[in-house]
Amino acid sequence: MVLGNSFNNSTLGCVLLYTSKDKISWNQVSIIDESDGFLGYMWECPDFFELNGHFFLLFSPQGVKPKGDKYKNLYQTGYIVGDFDYSTNSFKLLRGFQELDYGHDFYATQTILDDMGRRIVIAWMDMWDQNYPEQRDGFNGQMTIPRELSLTRSGRIIQKPVKEIKGVHGKIIHFGKSNGGTSVLLNNNAAEVIIIASKSSDLEVFVESRNSTKTVNIKYDSRNGKVSLDRGGNDGLRRTEWRPKNILKMKIYVDASSIEVFCGKGEVTMSSRFFPDGPVQVRLGDESQAKLLQVIDLHQSVLINNNNLN
Known part of the structure; x- marks a missing residue:
């Protein structure tokens, strides 16, 4: 069992490792890792798992100070990479903290290992202390699309939507090469x-x-190798480095109050809430050209059956 904690009079965060033979009585056996001050005062929602031979500690640190385009949310979510020795319960750090998502609303991640051997992550798509209009309706936040995790050659996590998302595909409402200014009206504000x-x-x-x-503006800056999401208002801009390898590809999921952006093979993701008034459309900037713009309806589905994905 991994447990988020703080120490040094609650000024530094850490993650503790416990073991048990009966899942009733537990003993602390090690500290997996701890903050040196840079990673804040509390490490929430820890998740410790193996992926492709390395171990990942995924957690949500509170109290990390902004640094340029990094760490601009109130609290962050990311991971560190290392090796774990089961005989000594010790974790050896190989690579420092890396943000998992670069949008406004991504926190409290947890993963599962499913029956097909996939490591699937889901996050709370919200952020502390946000005054979103949904609160008047008695709820706060939503969950992200489940995402399958894999690794780049350099050991960074890639996220891609699980294939079961095809189970909520509706009809294709736009397909083909598209010039700047092309706009597509969405059905039920979801696509x-x-x-x-x-x-x-x-x-x-x-x-x-x-x-x-x-309006939410998603932009790729080819000269500076950066991708950004700007939803306007105070603190509306989120931006990070991204340079496509061969061709630029984006997959964007729009729902009634959320946007999830997957860049390339999923090496960069941005997850943010937004609250539109009335019908929603997707529009290419006037100076933008797309070799392909495809827009697919998404509809509600009570049950997604894997047999229907073939």
Whole structure:
């Protein structure tokens, strides 16, 4: 059992490891890792798992100070990589803290190992101390799309939506090469959007209320090798480094009050809430060109059967 904790009069965070023979009586056997001050005063929601021969400690540190485009949320979620020795219960750090998602609303991740051997992560898609309008309806936040984890050659985590998402695909409402200014009105404000474009040109995508009162701007800056999501208002911009390898590909999931962006093979993701007024459309920036713009309806499904995915 891994347990989030704080020490040094609650000024530093850490994760403790406990073992038990009966799952009733537990003994602390080691400290997996602890903050040196940079990673804040509390490590929440720890998850410790093996992936491709290395061990990952995934957790949500509180109290990390912003640094340029990094760590701009109130609290963060990310991971460290190392090796674990079962005989000594010791963890050897190999790689320092890496944010898992670069949007506004991504916290308290947990993973499962499913029957097919996939490591699946789900996060709380919200952030502490946000005054979102949904609270008037008696709820706070939602869960992200389940994402399958894998690794790059350099050992960084890649996230991609689980294949079962195909079970909520509806009809294709737009498909083909698209010029700047192309707009597609969504049905029920929910869609899967796939964009393929040149990696050497800038790209802008707007997810917006049709009356333009609420807009999210997703942009790829080819010169500086950065991707950003800007939902406007105070603290609306999130940005990180990303350079597509061969061709620019984005997959964007839009729902009634959320956007989840997957860049490339999932090496960068951005998850943010937004609250549009009325019908929502997806629009290419006037100077943007897409080799492919595909928009697929998403609909509610009571049951997703794997047999229907073939």
